[in-house]
Amino acid sequence: MSTLDTAQRYFKAWNSHDPSGIVATFAEGGTYENPASGGPVSGEAIGEYAAGLFAAFPNLAFELVSVAAAGNNAVAAQ
Secondary structure (H helix, E strand, O other), X not given: OOHHHHHHHHHHHHHOOOHXXXXXXXXXXXXXXXXXXXXXXXXXXXXXXXXXXXHHOOOOOOOOOOEEEOOOOOEEEO
């Protein structure tokens, strides 16, 4: 599966409010971090964090304007 396919699955899982689907897009040992996460989280903690966001923000969704491969193992999304 290409990096671009993985990114599209990642955003689809977020927009479907599917914590397990989000976790499934990460490689073993992969981490998620944003300014509010309190630092990097990994494994099932990613799904737990996402579930908390969905509970707090039931309409949470990402509107992707464009998604493109951006070099070796990187994707840029707008």
